[in-house]
Amino acid sequence: MLARLFPILQWGRTYNAQALSDDLVAAVIVTIMLIPQSLAYALLAGLPPVVGLYASIMPLVAYAVFGTSRAQAVGPVAVVSLMTASAAGAVAAQGTPEYLEAAITLAALSGVILAVMGFLRLGFLANLLSQPVNAGFMTASSVLIATSQLKQLLGVKVGGDTWPEMLGALASQLTHINWVTLAIGLPVTLFLFWVRKGARPLLIRLGMPPRPADLLAKTGPVFAVLVTIVLVAALDLTDRAGVEVVGAVPQGLPPFSLPSGDPALLGKLWVPALLISIIGFVSSISVAQTLAAKRRERIEPDQELIGLGASNIASALSGGFPVTGGFARSVVNFDAGAKTQAAGAFTAVGIALASLFLTPLLYHLPTATLAATIIVAVLSLVDFTMPVRLWRYSKSDFAAHMATIAVTLLAGVELGVITGVAVGLLLFLWHTSRPHAAVVGRVPETEHFRNVERHKVFTAPHILSIRIDESLTYLNARWLEEYVLRLVAERPALRHVILMASAVNEIDASGLESLEAINQRLADGGIRLHLSEVKGPVMDRLQRTHFLDDLGGKVYLSQARAFAELLDDDGSTPVQSADWARGMI
Amino acid sequence: MLARLFPILQWGRTYNAQALSDDLVAAVIVTIMLIPQSLAYALLAGLPPVVGLYASIMPLVAYAVFGTSRAQAVGPVAVVSLMTASAAGAVAAQGTPEYLEAAITLAALSGVILAVMGFLRLGFLANLLSQPVNAGFMTASSVLIATSQLKQLLGVKVGGDTWPEMLGALASQLTHINWVTLAIGLPVTLFLFWVRKGARPLLIRLGMPPRPADLLAKTGPVFAVLVTIVLVAALDLTDRAGVEVVGAVPQGLPPFSLPSGDPALLGKLWVPALLISIIGFVSSISVAQTLAAKRRERIEPDQELIGLGASNIASALSGGFPVTGGFARSVVNFDAGAKTQAAGAFTAVGIALASLFLTPLLYHLPTATLAATIIVAVLSLVDFTMPVRLWRYSKSDFAAHMATIAVTLLAGVELGVITGVAVGLLLFLWHTSRPHAAVVGRVPETEHFRNVERHKVFTAPHILSIRIDESLTYLNARWLEEYVLRLVAERPALRHVILMASAVNEIDASGLESLEAINQRLADGGIRLHLSEVKGPVMDRLQRTHFLDDLGGKVYLSQARAFAELLDDDGSTPVQSADWARGMI
Structure with a gap:
């Protein structure tokens, strides 16, 4: 201590003649x-x-x-x-x-x-x-x-x-x-x-x-x-x-x-x-x-x-x-x-x-x-x-850099630093409050799920699979609600929503509240919410709450399993589309 | 618009008699x-x-x-x-x-x-x-x-x-x-x-x-x-x-x-x-x-x-x-x-x-x-x-909640809100600046790499594999440098550091600067830095910089491949430990 x-x-304890002579020369x-x-x-x-x-x-x-x-x-x-x-x-x-x-x-x-x-x-x-x-x-x-x-x-x-x-x-x-x-x-x-x-x-x-x-x-x-x-x-x-x-x-x-x-x-x-x-x-x-x-x-x-x-x-x-x-x-x-x-x-x-x-x-x-x-x-x-390098690498970093330069030159050093910190924090909060997420579907003949916009994948009209690429914190909790509910509003045939949580390192209390709200709102509309690939520490904390009891759907170990199991449950007698999709997997 | x-x-365009009567009753x-x-x-x-x-x-x-x-x-x-x-x-x-x-x-x-x-x-x-x-x-x-x-x-x-x-x-x-x-x-x-x-x-x-x-x-x-x-x-x-x-x-x-x-x-x-x-x-x-x-x-x-x-x-x-x-x-x-x-x-x-x-x-x-x-x-x-629920779920959310209550009751509503926002932001920044990362090793007879502290895994004294569970932004860039350099300082036999970037959704300019600094400092110490499992969008941006040219090591598609390839390169004629480890994989 x-x-x-x-x-x-x-x-000081190990100081010796060699160190003394070196230090003196440098001094x-x-x-x-x-x-x-x-x-x-x-x-x-x-x-x-x-x-x-x-x-x-x-x-x-x-x-x-x-x-x-x-x-x-x-x-x-x-x-x-x-x-x-x-x-x-x-x-x-x-x-x-x-x-x-x-x-x-x-x-x-x-x-x-x-x-x-x-x-x-x-x-x-x-x-x-x-x-x-x-x-x-x-x-x-x-x-x-x-x-x-x-x-x-x-x-x-x-x-x-x-x-x-x-x-x-x-x-x-x-x-x-x-x-x-x-x-x-x-x-x-x-x-x-x-x-x-x-x-x-x-x-x-x-x-x-x-x-x-x-x-x-x-x-x-x-x-x-x-x-x-x-x-x-x-x-x-x-x-x-x-x-x-x-x-x-x-x-x-x-x-x-x-x-x-x-x-x-x-x-x-x-x-x-x-x-x-x-x-x-x-x-x-x-x-x-x-x-x-x-x-x-x-x-x-x-x-x-x-x-x-x-x-x-x-x-x-x-x-x-x-x-x-x-x-x-x-x-x-x-x-x-x-x-x-x-x-x-x-x-x-x-x-x-x-x-x-x-x-x-x-x-x-x-x-x-x-x-x-x-x-x-x-x-x-x-x-x-x-x-130049910042412009090519990241527009928001470029913006923070140029804002700091401009304010420092035009309004002095103190306002320059304060502006730089504020702009950086604002851009970070803005990014964090709009995290990356993607609607995913199954890559044919694999168990991989990829972005529907980038890959040719299978989806079913009654299932919506969303991969969330960020921890769920208070800064993006509201975004998650809006994002999920907007996607749901576009899909009248929907019966199941699966949130793929493979990249979710943390869910704070606001994130949990959002999940509860999403679950409740989906239930009001007759849709069940499922989770897949939840990390161990995140699951440990969820188990200390009522969320898992209230969850309309299930927590699946893998996205592939969730998708396969829910494919049948399209609210009707088995129809051709589901059979067709399963046949291709 | x-x-x-x-x-x-x-x-207003679709307003009709039924809506009028419903709205009147509610009003x-x-x-x-x-x-x-x-x-x-x-x-x-x-x-x-x-x-x-x-x-x-x-x-x-x-x-x-x-x-x-x-x-x-x-x-x-x-x-x-x-x-x-x-x-x-x-x-x-x-x-x-x-x-x-x-x-x-x-x-x-x-x-x-x-x-x-x-x-x-x-x-x-x-x-x-x-x-x-x-x-x-x-x-x-x-x-x-x-x-x-x-x-x-x-x-x-x-x-x-x-x-x-x-x-x-x-x-x-x-x-x-x-x-x-x-x-x-x-x-x-x-x-x-x-x-x-x-x-x-x-x-x-x-x-x-x-x-x-x-x-x-x-x-x-x-x-x-x-x-x-x-x-x-x-x-x-x-x-x-x-x-x-x-x-x-x-x-x-x-x-x-x-x-x-x-x-x-x-x-x-x-x-x-x-x-x-x-x-x-x-x-x-x-x-x-x-x-x-x-x-x-x-x-x-x-x-x-x-x-x-x-x-x-x-x-x-x-x-x-x-x-x-x-x-x-x-x-x-x-x-x-x-x-x-x-x-x-x-x-x-x-x-x-x-x-x-x-x-x-x-x-x-x-x-x-x-x-x-x-x-x-x-x-x-x-x-x-x-x-009670917050205490059980998250200590930092509990702290923000109680601080807001206490300040609002004791100092009024305005200071209450301001304190709550400040405490929340401070805790968030504190968490973000200390993200989760783990030294990983290979799970025997698989291609999975898991935390060495939680699982019985293989490691080699000349290779350090670190999995980073968070995007690299300016809030944790300095942490990354300190974390990697501390681990390196503890390992005298080290020749290779592999950063496993499977959970890294973004690297901002500060994160890039940190990676460059880590690469340079490791090179000064005769250690090569490698990356594995870098996501597509992150790689796209890295390719617009000099970083990949300056990188002492390579970018591997998978962590398993990186580990297997570097296992041989322990700086000596093949020794028993590496052979032994490879034999077990």
């Missing part, structure tokens, strides 16, 4: 990668860059204690930072103490929500975010994020929460472009795009072994950071050309902070915090699962909620903003050889050392470089072929 | 039944009794034009009246013009909501109200309604929206009981309870044929009304003993009225109006379906929404409050021989005549008689054995 809540008690590489990322994502969240460093220390330690993924690298990530900016921006202006307080409070609320969901084992609620909705949200937020960073690249000052607002604001500022900033930002962007694909092959051609080449290519952003710092400092571009830089970053460890206890603020922030929690959890869990599976390890989704909850609470208590597992960063951590959660703790030490000693070096770092880092990072996550 | 929107164009009986009911339910809704008559004229005409049920009798019903009282009471005090305006606005909003749902074919949303939730809501509201009417029976003045409030208020007034009122109300209540069960057998024993006896028994409430009017008038009990009576009811036809256009009021009332619409629709549709099935007729649920919507709009425009199809009244209408929707229109004429000429006679009608009518009507709808 204790080891379940504190996974560190499990992996150094991730630290180098995380420094520009944390600064950039803090800027994206509308916060001072140093807050990004703060959010990359204590959360990593908390995750090392409570997390179950050995490779997960926690910290600020792009989409959560954008959501933080949107939520905090709704209650305070950027740059004010209230804005920072809102960001800290969001981290605290999100941490509490995640931890509570973990303790209540509510991880399944993350399922509400379907893959098309999640992908649509990621696409739209990446476009929003990239657009929001264009202003840093162009050296103009504009705002806007939605895409049309952002584009309009940018268009109005086109005459104020800072060309020197653009001359730094554009090459950096192109370099970073190239370095993702081109650096590794080049290094290998130059004789470097594949794995170091891979890791060195990942440090491309750091290289861009160093070069642009030197450039801006050497040419004094801030003063001479107005290139915006990070400026003075306070040296020192994160301060202790407390989230707001103001009920009004908490009331405004809990919905965005819930959305941040779910988006953060979903994006984090999928990368954790992928990496764990590669080494045949396991992660515990409900404990992951607790791990991410602890990270966010730790972030709130140390002046940070909402964090979660980062996709690119975790992959780098894994590739660099991280063996346990200790790699994360060592990364925290690395970032702490950076905030103690390196921050003066960041003074001349152009924000355009950070913007380029963000743009390249988010756009590489977008899968622009997704709509 | 036109005939679909106006069902009157269909049944007379329903009119007699509806007069005390409409007065009583108006009082329950906190409105002047005459509003009940207004709500029983134009809505019936509108339903005759737009409705599809030939036997449905529309008008005020108990639970909708209670919900009206709760919603209107939240925005205005009873007896004020604002209260009446709120009730009229609720009818208008509810009418628009129903009609829009009908045009958008959203009738399936009523499915969200599962049978246990609906039954729980009906039980709790009946108890609330009966309790709220006790004050009329006791002749005291108390309020309260929740059960504890009502009981507390009643207890504080026990010393103020009007004993004369109770001496009228209690015998009437007992008489009405008796008349439901005992009058019909008595009349038959006295020599009356069963059908007239049945219909005469249904007029019990009118008999009680007449006797108590005469009693109170003759003994002058209002002045001499303070017995509360209906008093002066304005004579005349309903006035034309318009709902409020105040956005603030509409904002407060649309949620209760939505709940009233759904509750009204669900209770109306089930009785309409039952009665239609008895004569092998059909009703159109989406057109029913339009019919009920038109009724409520008509009610709002003629000074009435929300209406829907009444259970008892529709059954009486059917039993009395109503053949078409014209019976409802004739009933409207009957009520119009009553409001023109009969209202002076109602002056001395004690409200205790109306309260007794309501108490007996609602309590006869309650099924107190339901919790």
